[in-house]
Amino acid sequence: MKSAKKPNNNEEIEIASSETPEGVSWQNPGEFPEFAGKQQKTNVDRLQALLNRVGFSELKKDDKEFKSFIETTDKQDMHRYLSHINQKLREVSSKERGFHDGRMVVAELISPNRETQTRVLDYEIDALAQMDNPRYRATSAYYIINDLHMFPDGNGRTARAVFELLDSPEANISEQQQFFSHENNRDQLGAAEHGAYEFQETKNIIRTQDFNQFAMLGYLEKISSDNEGNDIISELRGSLEARIKENGGNIFRVYGGLQNYSPGDTAIPALKNNEGFSSLNEEDKDRVCCALRDGLSRVSVSGLAMLKFYQEKGQQKEFLERTKKKNSDFDYDTWTINIDPDPEEKEFFGHCECEDWSKEDFLHYAELAESIKEQVLKTSIDIFVNPDDYKFSDKNIAEVATNAQEFYKEKESNKR
Numbered sequence: 487m488k489s490a491k492k493p494n495n496n497e498e499i500e501i502a503s504s505e506t507p508e509g510v511s512w513q514n515p516g517e518f519p520e521f522a523g524k525q526q527k528t529n530v531d532r533l534q535a536l537l538n539r540v541g542f543s544e545l546k547k548d549d550k551e552f553k554s555f556i557e558t559t560d561k562q563d564m565h566r567y568l569s570h571i572n573q574k575l576r577e578v579s580s581k582e583r584g585f586h587d588g589r590m591v592v593a594e595l596i597s598p599n600r601e602t603q604t605r606v607l608d609y610e611i612d613a614l615a616q617m618d619n620p621r622y623r624a625t626s627a628y629y630i631i632n633d634l635h636m637f638p639d640g641n642g643r644t645a646r647a648v649f650e651l652l653d654s655p656e657a658n659i660s661e662q663q664q665f666f667s668h669e670n671n672r673d674q675l676g677a678a679e680h681g682a683y684e685f686q687e688t689k690n691i692i693r694t695q696d697f698n699q700f701a702m703l704g705y706l707e708k709i710s711s712d713n714e715g716n717d718i719i720s721e722l723r724g725s726l727e728a729r730i731k732e733n734g735g736n737i738f739r740v741y742g743g744l745q746n747y748s749p750g751d752t753a754i755p756a757l758k759n760n761e762g763f764s765s766l767n768e769e770d771k772d773r774v775c776c777a778l779r780d781g782l783s784r785v786s787v788s789g790l791a792m793l794k795f796y797q798e799k800g801q802q803k804e805f806l807e808r809t810k811k812k813n814s815d816f817d818y819d820t821w822t823i824n825i826d827p828d829p830e831e832k833e834f835f836g837h838c839e840c841e842d843w844s845k846e847d848f849l850h851y852a853e854l855a856e857s858i859k860e861q862v863l864k865t866s867i868d869i870f871v872n873p874d875d876y877k878f879s880d881k882n883i884a885e886v887a888t889n890a891q892e893f894y895k896e897k898e899s900n901k902r
Contacts, residue, residue: 533574533647534660547655549620556615561608568607568631571647575666576640589776590635594695596780597635598859599773606634606863613867614652624653625691625888626870629701632694633863646685653689692890695782699730700883701866702783704876705858708865718793718806725818726785727878731900734818738789739781741835742826754778756826757840765845774848777855778825787862791855792823792839795847808837 527535537543546552556564565585573583590597597603610630617623631645643666650657650665659666665681665688686693692700706723725737742756754775757763766774780787796805809821824835832838840848869876873884886893 528660528663529575529577530663530666531660533571534658536570536574537651537659542651543658546651546657549655553615556611561611564611565604565607568644568648569637572637572640572644575643575647576637585636586638589772590638590641591776591779592635594782595633595635596776596782596859597633598863599856602856602860602863603634603636606630606860606867607636609864610867613871616871619870620653620655621888622870622873622884624649624651625884626867627652628691629694629697629866629887630863633698633866642682646681649685649689686890690888690890692887692893696730696893697866697887698782699726699784700869700876700878700887701862702785703727703730703878704869704883705862705865706785707876708868709861716797716802718802721819722785726783728818729784730878731897733897733900734784736781736784736786736820736822737818738785738793738821738823740778740786740788740792740823740825740839742824742831742838754825756828759827760840760843762842762844762848763840766848770849770852773852773856777852780855780859783862787855787859789821789823790858791851794854794858795851805839809835809839 534543545555569583569585573580576582585600585603587600589599598606607630610627614623614627617626628645628649631648632641635641637644646662646665647659650659650662665685682694691697703723703726706719706726710719710723722738728734729737742754757775763771763774777791778788780791781789793802793805796802806821809823811820811822812818822835824831824838825840826832827838827841843851865876869883869887873882876883878886
């Protein structure tokens, strides 16, 4: 096996292998032989055949060679390899191959903008070569592909395929057909989960939504030193760790007309009559709505961006005081940030945060949210690169994430 070399800009990428037919590459995979037998070849079988033909399956058996391949291959070509995997799993033509142009909003998940997606994906590619634990490598890629949500469809299937390819030197995704169908597990967690639930349980990794809590926990730990003297960051971190253990509710989150928003709607209902918001163009309105809607973690990106916004204005203390409420169910403090000017909502919350914002205020808030989003995603990668730096209950978060059975067993015991 020869190690793959970084090509010149005008060269096609080819994973070298003594068994790879001459001229075969990701860009030119050649014709697949007819499938022997009566059973029709599935999209998963076709992808495995492609991996075999371009030499990836052989390359993966030698971890040193594989890390060299990651280090020396141009990132744009890595992006194309990922696109090929997605295309094969979705069974679409090469014309439909590639990344989604805008953001994706899927239930609670808000993907970052295209520029942030690219930077985070490149960060992940560099990080994979720094990880010596193949299981960490596979788990990190799995979560980041899910959270970036770069493709118009098939993001979960692509993440599961990449996990398989990185986790085991002998991985053969043709033997894992049950994890790559939209029809699997619909009765367990609904259509949005597809094959994810069974996959995560089988691979003994924690659910994506739970890992997102750990990514935020790691981010708060990371920035606490930069916010020395600002007790709210440490308080949020401690509250989040406790809520993860007890399965508690939201701690720091924006509220108000957010539930039914999707890109292109042009407004969160609460903002329709806001003068500053109305002066934005449609693209900027979408950016602002996504920023306000980004509440995947109990300590949300949307809430942290609001905190940073008022911190820069020198109004953090007043902001925290007016948004703080006691959660009677769990007996802990929460900060519920209202953006709905409806009189009943204002009477309940006592304030409407965005009511007097200018056009420039909305744009700056969106920039803050996008920056925080990027840093949280990069932290989710760092957790597997530098596992000793990120702890949960004195355990490495990376170890917790890859030992799901133990984590959920402890959570159940905490309920009692």
